[in-house]
Amino acid sequence: MSIKDLFQEYYSPLCNYATKIVNNNDIAEDIVQGLFIQLWENDKVTTIDKPERFLLRSTKFKCIDYLRKQTTQKEVAVDSFSDFGTVETADMDEQDIEPLLLFFASKLPLKTREVFLLSRKSGLTYREIAEEQGVSIKTVENQMGKALKEMRSLLKTHDFFALLVLLKIF
Template identity: 35%
Template sequence: MADAAYQKGFLNDSEDGSQREGFETFFRLFYVDLCKYAYGYTGDREISKDIVQSVFLKVWEQKAFWDDFESAKCYLYKSVRNESLNYKKHEKVKRENRTEVALRIEEWQDACHQEGMIDQKVELVQKGVSHLPDRCREIFKLSRESGLTYQEIAEVLDLSIKTVETQMGRALKSLRAFLKEHWNQVVLFLIFLFPF
């Protein structure tokens, strides 16, 4: 049937001379079968219809008409196959890109979370240091912030090394207690701030 209709010359000139009518007949002849063929590649009816329509549009725009039915049919099937494969490749790339973007966002969120945790820890330690008694705080800062040894701190403050050691022990004990008491509050705050 299709071959007979084609042999009437409807792609080149229909009986009334209208190339458009001939093309519409050709379109109706192959459209459904080509959609089914494309569906075998895409698994999506709407995408398959779009691909087939796109192929026919290219054929029409290029005025790519053929002298024999088999060449035209072969061209259409190859074009639909190629477009369908291109669609699948494009979808694969999009999926991979979405996965990559999701991983990058997750890494970024983890980094922000870690930075937030570090900032919170530093802030909490600084707050704990500010709660130390004056002399104890001064000795702690000279040791941890200025990097002085106990001997150097003793010389600067005109204290015995034993006093410096005792004050540092008290500072560390006090900070551990302060951090233990307050860290749980920070963790709860961060959980609400950065939900998992």
């Protein structure tokens, strides 16, 4: 996969992921852009076996590095950032889950993603989602079915079984 392909596919989801960690869109974009520049300068793209996992971990660590540098302004407990790929279900908390949820949800088609996030993140019922979206409840059910199937597939593929359990989408 070329650097251009990686950038086009992962830039926006990685920016969303980084924003959840550093709480600033501009800084998150700078971090992700820096990551891609570093990959391009070092010509590391051809050596990456699992680009999605590599990019997620690299983005997380670059965000942690940024937060460490900000310790003069505010102390940050870096230990609170667990290694998402290897944690057990009991070790994950909402702080760990939300950025990953948004990252993987960003891979869903737009309408499916909207329905999924309204249900899982906002806690709306299918009826409330149908009213808000101006569609039938059956349409919402179908979109959620697609979303859950795709999310299960994505999370299993990337070894995030703990998220499957915590999100109750297995």
